[in-house]
Amino acid sequence: MKEVSEIDLCFSLRVRHLLHLHVATGVQRYFLQFRQCFINDQQAMVEKGRMLIEYVTMNTIAIRKILKKYDKIHSSENGKLFKSKMWAEHIEILQSPWLIELGAFYLNLDVLDGDELNEVSGRFSCDLSVTPPTMTLMLPDSLKMEYDLTCAVCLESVFNPYALSCGHLFCKSCACAAAFVFIFQGPKSAAPDAKCPICREAGVYAKAVHMLELDLLLKTRCTNHWKKRYNAERAGIRKQNMQGFD
Template sequence: MKFGETFKEYVHEDEGNKLSYVEYKSLKKVLKRCSACNTLKSSNECCSFCDQTFFPELKKEASDVAGCFSSRVRRLLRLHMAPGVQQYFISLRHCFVDDQQAMARECQMLMQYAVMNTTAMRKILKKYDKIHGSVKGRNFKSTISAEHLEILQSPWLIELGAFYLNFNASNGKSSRELFSSFPCDFDATEFTLTLTLPENIKLEYSLKCAVCLDFVFNPYALGCGHLFCKSCACRAASVMLCDGLKAASKESKCPICRQVGVYTNVVHMVELDLLLKRRFRKLWKERLVSDRAEALKQSRLFWELQTRYVVGF
């Protein structure tokens, strides 16, 4: 079966989930309507009709898909990490609804959603380049990646992988049957998380902080997607631990890619932190003591400076 038919069936089956999708069929029609494409190949001219219709539409759909994916993952993780009273009501609801299976199905659905939309986007861009005899589709893919609209580069995908491992650890062998099509592995020696997705997609994420060269403790993902310990990211942005990364200036740069403005929409990787806490209990506690001592030291220094400023010496 061709991918177009497979994707159409997938969207039809998933209609009840109210998700955004890449409009694969309509974008293909845009390419077919461009009758001048074949004559433009030899002259290397730009097909303005396709460019003005195709790329803006695809960019909007990529943004909608990325936003939909992140919001659904956040909702799933809030349910899994619900504290206190919320957890009590969730436990009561177990009498009527199997929340564990529901969360497992939601996780699988989101992984399939990421794969299908990513594949649809790649295939339609490849088709654009084939019809127009250009590399504009490839360049557009790089643009989408630079603007962080590529789902496979999303930190929420890492959180979903950590959720999978945490969920299995909490619910035993029976839960693994629910994730049979979603293998995920964690290498404790190399600090890597590996996701094996359908369509032969294998993703490997390093969980080592580029600043301290240890596993990411209290991990945060910057807007560019790079992971750091909170303390290391705060040090790089020249802000205090107690103030947090949101206090960083817009000019602060990522220590790896040097991109500015990446501290505005940081993501606290709660599921990943829980995974590392379980795998490295002793080291995690040592890092916690160290971070608290550093936060206390910074707080004391701050108030000493404030006192000297007020007193005048």
């Protein structure tokens, strides 16, 4: 459990750092754009992302083979039980919201050319026209992961999405409503005992992940829907502000 936790933490921190550069705002974004005149940061980001995908692939296959071999040698079900425990502890790396963010990052770059980019981005696909809208990740050994991009509260494609530490995705406004906090306060301001609307696990809001790359992907590919949801959220914030003054 300690080793798997370290793998998950290492992956999360490295993806967060990588994507922070891509979605930088304000002065930092201006600095990065100026720096790109001299250094190809985007190419470096693609390379780092490729290494992270290899990291996921290598560790996922290794862990699965170890658990399978353990059960075969000891004629037990302990390997399967350990895998279930990883899911329960939210350290199963293929269920990490940062993997969804990394996939959205590559799909946001799919307008670029380059064999290296195509090699990695080809593992990810996204179909937002089906029900439910889905992101798919293909890994070696015919391993296929599908991620449902539906908010379980409003039953629409997630808008301004947040992933709670239990792994479930919600629109920011829906997560805030479920936690009884204002939208402008954000999910992280929820009470420590606030529960996930799906699994009812408590304490999952404090480490919620703001899915900026996924939001950018939805904004780009579902422009009209995204604008409609944006206007609705802004109206909700203004209404809540007025209620706060009252």
